[in-house]
Amino acid sequence: MIAGIEGSVVRRGADYVVLNVGGVHYKATVAPQTLAGLESDRVQLATYLYVREDALQLYGFASVEEEELFEEVLAVSGIGPKSALALVGSMAPSALRQAIQAGSVDVLKRVPGIGAKTAQRLILELKGKLAPGVAEIAPTGSPEAELAEALNALGYSPAETASALGYLKGLDLPLEERLRRALRFFASSYADGEPPEP
Numbered sequence: 393m394i395a396g397i398e399g400s401v402v403r404r405g406a407d408y409v410v411l412n413v414g415g416v417h418y419k420a421t422v423a424p425q426t427l428a429g430l431e432s433d434r435v436q437l438a439t440y441l442y443v444r445e446d447a448l449q450l451y452g453f454a455s456v457e458e459e460e461l462f463e464e465v466l467a468v469s470g471i472g473p474k475s476a477l478a479l480v481g482s483m484a485p486s487a488l489r490q491a492i493q494a495g496s497v498d499v500l501k502r503v504p505g506i507g508a509k510t511a512q513r514l515i516l517e518l519k520g521k522l523a524p525g526v527a528e529i530a531p532t533g534s535p536e537a538e539l540a541e542a543l544n545a546l547g548y549s550p551a552e553t554a555s556a557l558g559y560l561k562g563l564d565l566p567l568e569e570r571l572r573r574a575l576r577f578f579a580s581s582y583a584d585g586e587p588p589e590p
Contacts, residue, residue: 394418394450398436409452411435420452421473423481429454440466442473451477457550461485461522468517475505479514489522530557539570552578 397420399413409430410419420437422430437452438459451473453459458480466476479488482503491499492515500511530536536557543553556574563570 394439394441396436396438396456397450397452398434400434401430404430409435409437411437418450420450421477422452423477425481426452426454426458442466449473453480455485455550457485460549460551461488464518464522465514468514470510470513475510478503478505492518492522493520495519535567535570536561538567539574542567542571543574548578 397411397413397418399411399418402410402412402417404410404427407424407427408419408421409427410417420439422437426437437454438456439453440451440459440462442449442451451459451462453462462476462480465471465479466473479500482488483491490496495515497508497511497515500506500514501508506514530540539560540553540557543556544550548556556577559577560570560573563573565573
């Protein structure tokens, strides 16, 4: 699985970008918003490799959080990669999660290619199942945001970070201690399925 690529921009199209990664050119399909955000000549994308019998298609995202949400949307029956990309690229991950959790068919229908039936299916299959995004539980400048940044630097995904932040919510401890407890949370293997006490 190609989880991400970093390289210099060779060319851009209406819905894709080609990156030179160590002499190998990778073409990644991206949402218009992602394409517009690629302002420098050297960029980094989180990616998802979609495999079919007759093709391999690489999809690119501005963040790991967007890529993970793309996978969750893609798992819904009847949703293909183009529709999943349109959904993820149409609004911020937190806004898309909120629309699904609130059952907002009208908001989802505004996305090109998403009709009422597809929007209802998304809500039915994903409502209550989407992990909260880091931005939703770690506002900028908060102690939680500091911990999220530290976990991100250690390579933990947004979903893993969000679970750790939820686990440690409400604890008034120094960053180092919260980080230690978060790592213990990740490392724990518990027979009864319950995490250790924070």
